[in-house]
Amino acid sequence: MSIASLQKLLEDFAEARDWGPAHTPKNLAMALAGEAGELVAEFQWLTEEESGRVMDDPERAEAVRLEMADVFCYLLRLAGVLGVDLDAAVREKTAINEHRFPAPR
Ligand SMILES: [Mg+2]
Incomplete structure (x- = not known):
């Protein structure tokens, strides 16, 4: 599903x-x-190693997956309301970051 179609789904909802x-x-x-x-609370108090295995626990994996969806839904909705083209914004920001953090080779 494209960003625009996800935004339409959320707008209709x-x-x-x-x-x-x-x-x-x-x-x-x-x-x-x-x-x-x-989303951060799902990782709170885990060690680095435990956080790397968070998706191994089906219950916690589902919680993380759904909180990620919540974050993404509100980001998509905010972009829709503000008229921000997220695809273009991500490309622009990546270009800025390529300049700020050049690859070593
Ligand atoms: Mg939530």
């Missing part, structure tokens, strides 16, 4: 529930941060 008025940029940015916190 929100509109069907009259959530549009609540989906202000401020609220979506805060929700995104909250969901990022929930």
